[in-house]
Amino acid sequence: MRSNELLQIDKKDMQVKRIWTFAVSNGKRENNRYFLNADVIDDNTMLALFHSKSKHRFEIWKITRTGNSFKVKEAATTDGDLISNSSQVQGFTYNVAHKCYYIAFNDYLFKIDAKSNLVNYYHFNAKREVEGLASYKSKIYIAMNKRAEVFDSNMAKQPQEQALKK
Structure with missing residues (x-):
């Protein structure tokens, strides 16, 4: 057990x-x-x-x-x-303001609503893996491996190709 x-x-x-x-x-x-x-x-x-x-x-x-x-x-x-290549989850967070969950694998980020529906997913080509996620108010923060960097993004409804910024 x-x-x-x-x-x-x-x-x-x-x-x-x-x-x-x-x-x-x-x-x-x-x-x-x-x-x-x-x-x-x-x-x-x-x-x-x-x-x-x-x-x-x-x-x-x-x-x-x-x-x-x-x-x-x-x-x-x-x-x-959510992802087909058996990648381990590398980040998980809940945004209280928007009542949604975020799950990260390598360079993919999935947004799940409170009713378990996949709202959207995002792919970013940073050639690095996600090390962790956090959210606060209207932003999500993504910590990347190798060079220690944190990306942030607002969580307004945007197209799938939403760019994350440093």
């Missing part, structure tokens, strides 16, 4: 303040979800991404903490793997 660990770090001395262990399942215990990507929304809420290879979909789980207890709920599920 797989479980997830969540650490709380004290900002003053950067020491581990608390460690929580929790398991998330969609049915049988042997089908526990193990999360490699998550986005902390606030002090008590995070969204976590799980790829179900056998079901060819991504599941987004809302995990809410009350004290030392956790409640989980499946928030969204994609229809398909």
Whole structure:
């Protein structure tokens, strides 16, 4: 049985303040979800991404903490793997203002709405891979590997060929 660990770090001395262990399942215990990507929304809420290879979909789980207890709920599920070359997810974030999720693979970025629909996808030819995603207000931030650079973009509705800027 797989479980997830969540650490709380004290900002003053950067020491581990608390460690929580929790398991998330969609049915049988042997089908526990193990999360490699998550986005902390606030002090008590995070969204976590799980790829179900056998079901060819991504599941987004809302995990809410009350004290030392956790409640989980499946928030969204994609229809398909999004990308066909078995690339690992390299970034995941949720934009609170626009109520949408972003999932990044190499040089592709997928936008998923709150109802699990693929809204759009973006391809950029930077010849580098994504290292992480974040969003704040109307922007999404994409950290690239090799030369440490962060691209940003507004999230207004634009054509698929939207250019990201440094």
